[in-house]
Amino acid sequence: MSVNLKSNIKHFSAIFFVSNRKKVMDYYSKLGFxxxxxxGFVERDGLMLIFHESENPKSIIPNSPLHGKEALHIFAMVEGIDGLYEEFMSKGAVFHYTLKTNQYKMREFAIIDPQGYTIGFGEFLD
Known part of the structure; x- marks a missing residue:
């Protein structure tokens, strides 16, 4: 007997450890999350992040110092990249790198939060 069970992953949540959860969450709140x-949850348009206070803050090591300037923790595909970039800029986002077109014919930028975690946002060009 064959059972056909259909499943669907509905969204994705990343868990990050931080030294000051309120400070990090205030940053995302300012950006409209x-x-x-x-x-410890922050969410916007299906991108959910979960922040926990670390018992050992010295153990928190973001990717960028280890793997280079453009290393990211998360990359999210979006619609309306230029509008999102302008919105984040007007709200005081700190940019890991500014809006650019890469070799994959994608417009992208990345922000960095107070703990050093980085989120890239991208949109393919037509």
Whole structure:
């Protein structure tokens, strides 16, 4: 007997350890993310991040110092990259790298949060 069970992954959540959860969450709140300070969740348009305070803050090592200037922790595909970039710029985002067109015919930029975690955003050109 064959059972056909269909499944669907609905969204993705990344968990990051931080030394000061409130400071990191305040940054994302400023950029327009919904924040649940009690649970440590931030979310915007299906991109969810979960922040936990580390018991050993000295053990937190973001990717960029280890793997180079453009190393990222997360990369999200978006629609309307130019508008998102302008919005984040107007809200005081700190950019890991500014809006550019890469060799893959994609427009992209990346932000960096107070803990040093980086999120890239990209959109393929037509």
């Amino acid at each position: 919904w924040c649940d300070y009690e649970m």
